[in-house]
Amino acid sequence: MPKRPSKHLRPARPLNSGSFASLVDKADGQWMVQTMPADLATKSYTCPGCGLVVAEGTAHVVAWPRQASIGSTSAVGERRHWHSACWQRRR
């Protein structure tokens, strides 16, 4: 049985490689935290830690509360994009 020529010389980048969030305890509760690799950071965001822009193409941290805030329908909808250093500094 002939082998089909593979178009994939190297493994395709798994699109969901960053989708496993980890749970982190902070002073104000538990947060789901996910790292955003530079190549997936296709937009710029405002970092809630320092108020400055997280530039497009910068690896950073995405965090959202484990439980949605009162009045919020979706905790994931409360996602915030942080500079990695700013998130680390947060208690």
Ligand SMILES: [Zn+2]
């Ligand atoms: Zn920041």
